[in-house]
Amino acid sequence: MEKRIxxxxxxxxxxxxxxxxxxxxxxxxxxxxxTGAMYRAVALWAMRAGVDSADMHRLEQLATEASIEFEPGSxxxxxxxxxxxxxxxxxxxxxxxxxxSAVTGVRRALVEKQRRMGQAGxxxxxxxxxxxxxxxDAQVKIYLDADTxxxxxxxxRELERPASDVEREMADRDLRDRARRxxxxxxxxxxxxxxxxxxxxxxxxxxxxxxxxxxxxxxxxYAR
Numbered sequence: 001m002e003k004r005i006x007x008x009x010x011x012x013x014x015x016x017x018x019x020x021x022x023x024x025x026x027x028x029x030x031x032x033x034x035t036g037a038m039y040r041a042v043a044l045w046a047m048r049a050g051v052d053s054a055d056m057h058r059l060e061q062l063a064t065e066a067s068i069e070f071e072p073g074s075x076x077x078x079x080x081x082x083x084x085x086x087x088x089x090x091x092x093x094x095x096x097x098x099x100x101s102a103v104t105g106v107r108r109a110l111v112e113k114q115r116r117m118g119q120a121g122x123x124x125x126x127x128x129x130x131x132x133x134x135x136x137d138a139q140v141k142i143y144l145d146a147d148t149x150x151x152x153x154x155x156x157r158e159l160e161r162p163a164s165d166v167e168r169e170m171a172d173r174d175l176r177d178r179a180r181r182x183x184x185x186x187x188x189x190x191x192x193x194x195x196x197x198x199x200x201x202x203x204x205x206x207x208x209x210x211x212x213x214x215x216x217x218x219x220x221x222y223a224r
Contacts, residue, residue, distance in 0.1 A: 006125065006137075006139060007124040007140040007212055008125055008126075008130035009095050009127075010131050010142070010185070010187070012128075012151060012170075013155065016146065016201070018126060019201060021105025021124045023205050024200070024205060024209060025124040030122040031120070032176065033123050034077070035125060035134070036127055038110050039106070042066050042097070042100060042106060043094075043100055044079065044087075045062050045091070046058075049062070054107055055097055060109060063105065063110055066079060066080065067080050073209065082211070089091045093145070096168070098173045098177065101128075104181075111207075114130075129186075132164050134187045136188070139215055139216055141192065143187040143194065145196070147197045150167045150196075151170060
């Protein structure tokens with residue numbers, strides 16, 4: 001009998017969550033869900049609407065009303081029908097997303113959307129509280145991490161910005177994510193810790209695929 005598989009990948013920025021989750025989802029024909037993109041999408045909408053990051057009531061309204069979709073087979077993100085894949089990657093949007101992710105109402109609204117997405121079929125979902133809050137009963141939980149300097153260099157190459165600037169912003173974001181009251185960034189007790197510092201993408205992908213196979217009847221039983 002086929003069953004729905006939830007693969008939860010958590011970890012700090014720059015650890016390789018998005019790339020690995022996308023590659024693994026493609027290999028297994030699971031749906032890839034980037035929860036960070038959902039917070040960025042709400043942040044983008046708030047910025048465009050002139051909503052202050054301290055206006056918790058209005059931010060919750062936006063998060064509840066937002067229609068966020070992921071284009072199958074790609075990393076495309078749609079916000080209310082508009083392709084915002086590139087727009088949500090702007091540094092200012094990322095910084096705002098980190099701030100609004102601490103708003104209880106925003107997290108509650110987006111967690112509900114994430115759970116509905118996970119009910120539709122097997123998914124690889126990545127973020128900062130997937131294994132601890134969104135899907136505490138996920139069959140596979142992985143916590144990806146890496147040395148701060150390595151994470152900053154990776155993100156700096158992506159953004160084509162000085163690594164020193166990115167590392168400073170990353171340290172601030174790590175602190176906010178770990179210190180927030182609701183759903184802080186942490187490793188679930190039953191999550192497998194994977195340090196990607198000295199590994200290339202192929203090595204991390206194979207390690208994650210092996211973990212999934214080991215925990216899901218060798219990967220033979222799942223519902224697409």
